[in-house]
Amino acid sequence: MTLWKLTLSYDGTPYSGWQVQPTLPTVQGRLAAAIQHVTGEVVLPQGSGRTDAGVHALGQVTSFSLEVPIPAENLHRALNRALPPSIRVLVVEEAPPEFHARHSAVRKTYEYRIFPRIARAAGGVDRICSPMLAPFVWDCPWPLDLGLLQSSAGDVMGDHDFTSFAASDPDLATRNLADAESLELPSEQRSNVRRIERSRWDERDGLYVYTVRGSGFLHHMVRNLVGTFVDIGAERLPIDAMAGILSAHDRSAAGPTAPARGLFLVEVEY
Known part of the structure; x- marks a missing residue:
């Protein structure tokens, strides 16, 4: 074999x-x-x-x-x-005999790409998202402050319990266990603590791109982080909201789930 x-x-x-x-x-x-x-x-x-x-x-x-x-x-x-x-x-x-694509992974990097439809620099005029681009970005209809996105991104760095950013009713049969936790563990032994080593927003070719690297990710975690960042960038949540949302350990405390089409699994490290 x-x-x-x-x-x-x-x-x-x-x-x-x-x-x-x-x-x-x-x-x-x-x-x-x-x-x-x-x-x-x-x-x-x-x-x-x-x-x-x-x-x-x-x-x-x-x-x-x-x-x-x-x-x-x-x-x-x-x-x-x-x-x-x-x-x-x-x-x-x-691969060596002991290798396993999931269990051997030590960290992953994801990107989330947003097309900011309303560009503040352009005087608030609506931009048109090309149909060639639309399947791969969130065509976001609200004005976003990139500075607010960038300032809030650092608040999730380090070790945190990300329960507030996990899917509220994950189906354990299809749950995205990005690290080596086992479905055989009782629920009280499953930890929602993850280590985030990189979290930042950049502007790239007219897009707002969120890059996050960490030890593992809960079901919908990146998309829920992005939805919350967008609420901050649109000034629907205060700039310092992340700390309180993390400590709440409650999915209802965070923002909405960003659309799937903007999310990319970029790299898996072993």
Whole structure:
């Protein structure tokens, strides 16, 4: 048996997330079908995390074992021929026997991209979001103060209990456990504490881009952070709201969930 590690990029628009689901198109399902087509083996590739419906990836990592002997370059080429254009295999490499795409991950980086429809610098005139860009950004209709976004981003750095930013009713069957916690643990032993090593907003090519790197992320955590930052940037919440929201340990204390289409899994580190 050879354990393979693949790095993928995909447009999540046509898929109901990563995890295979009956009758629904998923990234994991498409990849499993391509592997079976190329090798004749039935495997379920394990991802570094279960991205939600509509979420994109620039550097998703997956691992699986195959019995058939096949050179890495041949597997790489054959899988990209068998996969739809919305999913590309970027790297194929052999992994050591102890490697697991999810359990071996030590940190992840996500980006969230916003198209600020109303640009303060342009005198508040509405900008038009190109249909070529729209599937990959949140076309945000409210005036946003980039300075407020940037100032509040640092408030989530370090170790915090992010219960206020977790999905309020996560389905444990499809929950995005980005780190090595086990579903077999009783709920009182599951910790919502995560370490955030980078949290910042930048302006890039006319977009507001949020970059966050951390030890792991709860279900909807990044999208809920972004929705709360946007409430601060739109001056619906005070600049110092983050501390109180974190200490509340209550999802209702935070802002709305940002749309999936603006979120990208950028990198997984091992």
